[in-house]
Amino acid sequence: MNATPAAAPAPADSAAPSVFSVDGLWKVFGPDKAAAKVPGSADADLSAAELRERTGCTAAVRDVTFDVRKGEAFVVMGLSGSGKSTLVRCLTRLIEPTAGSLAIDGEDVLAMDATRLRALRRHRAAMVFQHFGLLPHRTVLDNVAYGLEIQGVGRGDRRDRAAELVAKVGLDGLEQRRPGQLSGGQQQRVGLARALAADPEVLLFDEPFSALDPLIRREMQEEVARLHHEEGRTMVFITHDLSEALRLGDRIALMRDGRIVQLGTPEEIVGSPADDYVRDFVRDVPREQVLTVRTAMRPATADEAEQGPALAPATTVVEAIQAVAVSGGPARVVDGGRCLGVVDDAGLLAVVAGLPAPTGRGVAA
Numbered sequence: 131m132n133a134t135p136a137a138a139p140a141p142a143d144s145a146a147p148s149v150f151s152v153d154g155l156w157k158v159f160g161p162d163k164a165a166a167k168v169p170g171s172a173d174a175d176l177s178a179a180e181l182r183e184r185t186g187c188t189a190a191v192r193d194v195t196f197d198v199r200k201g202e203a204f205v206v207m208g209l210s211g212s213g214k215s216t217l218v219r220c221l222t223r224l225i226e227p228t229a230g231s232l233a234i235d236g237e238d239v240l241a242m243d244a245t246r247l248r249a250l251r252r253h254r255a256a257m258v259f260q261h262f263g264l265l266p267h268r269t270v271l272d273n274v275a276y277g278l279e280i281q282g283v284g285r286g287d288r289r290d291r292a293a294e295l296v297a298k299v300g301l302d303g304l305e306q307r308r309p310g311q312l313s314g315g316q317q318q319r320v321g322l323a324r325a326l327a328a329d330p331e332v333l334l335f336d337e338p339f340s341a342l343d344p345l346i347r348r349e350m351q352e353e354v355a356r357l358h359h360e361e362g363r364t365m366v367f368i369t370h371d372l373s374e375a376l377r378l379g380d381r382i383a384l385m386r387d388g389r390i391v392q393l394g395t396p397e398e399i400v401g402s403p404a405d406d407y408v409r410d411f412v413r414d415v416p417r418e419q420v421l422t423v424r425t426a427m428r429p430a431t432a433d434e435a436e437q438g439p440a441l442a443p444a445t446t447v448v449e450a451i452q453a454v455a456v457s458g459g460p461a462r463v464v465d466g467g468r469c470l471g472v473v474d475d476a477g478l479l480a481v482v483a484g485l486p487a488p489t490g491r492g493v494a495a
């Protein structure tokens with residue numbers, strides 16, 4: 131398994147405002163009356179099988195609370211049936227939540243009428259599906275322009291903007307082809323360009339790459355990561371693929387049986403799993419590719435704080451191993467001119483081996 135980030139994800143900015151605020155959200159499938167009774171009841175903690183037997187209901191999302199911050203790539207990850215799709219569809223009420231509260235930019239989504247909901251789905255939080263629903267008889271350019279047409283953009287502007295977006299997703303020269311004349315990956319790029327044409331504040335991706343072969347899939351992940359970094363658009367991804375989650379996510383919500391069992395950066399999830407389930411989930415991740423020198427460092431002695439190569443705090447352990455091997459001694463972790471600590475052979479090896487980093491002799495600067 132290779133978890134190398136496509137491009138180092140921008141660190142999740144905890145000071146960034148929330149786009150989505152989700153609080154105590156539930157989705158219970160089943161007869162309406164019975165479903166509405168489950169949240170907050172004695173049945174709420176039953177296993178899926180017990181709940182189904184007692185009430186005939188399925189709790190797909192159970193008491194979930196989180197924020198999606200402006201500009202971040204937020205990944206919802208979990209095994210099949212853990213509730214990912216239901217949760218993300220609840221964000222724009224493609225599935226109606228059973229209980230809880232839900233806001234976008236502070237506006238109550240549950241109070242929106244049909245007109246506002248349509249505007250929400252069209253302009254503010256657009257969903258990109260695995261099968262993009264391209265129009266087979268239209269060219270690439272017209273498929274992308276279609277996204278603008280339904281928004282009422284005039285013909286001339288539409289074509290200019292569509293051409294710009296086709297170029298942006300790397301399809302120059304293919305403007306006049308029809309979807310049937312494109313590879314799966316190219317079709318996905320058209321779908322992506324069409325979603326971008328609406329210029330939504332948030333793009334919601336439902337396992338968009340799962341039907342692609344591994345190489346094209348990797349290419350599309352890199353493409354989306356590039357777009358995310360270039361545009362800083364807020365993105366929410368559903369995936370059941372851990373390496374995809376680690377590659378794309380600034381933060382990852384790991385779901386199990388409708389609950390979020392851990393929400394954190396890739397480094398937090400891999401470096402400090404919340405429980406045995408998460409630990410098991412991340413067991414095969416190459417830790418040195420995900421964890422950074424922050425995990426491996428120890429306090430520096432006065433001498434160490436003054437010498438040796440300087441590494442940024444976001445440097446991965448695998449990169450630090452190279453730096454330490456070349457320099458033959460500890461490397462400093464430096465942030466804004468301040469030495470936060472040092473990494474040496476022992477600390478880096480401990481991380482690779484999954485052991486706690488040695489605390490060393492020095493004192494944190």
Ligand SMILES: Nc1ncnc2c1ncn2[C@@H]1O[C@H](COP(=O)(O)OP(=O)(O)OP(=O)(O)O)[C@@H](O)[C@H]1O
Pocket residue numbers: 159160188189190208209210211212213214215216217370
């Ligand atoms: N319309 C529905 N009616 C009843 N149960 C449903 C419905 N949709 C989903 N479920 C159930 O809710 C649970 C969560 O399903 P969901 O599709 O959200 O999971 P998922 O993590 O997205 O799975 P996958 O990765 O397979 O798509 C599952 O037990 C599923 O069977």
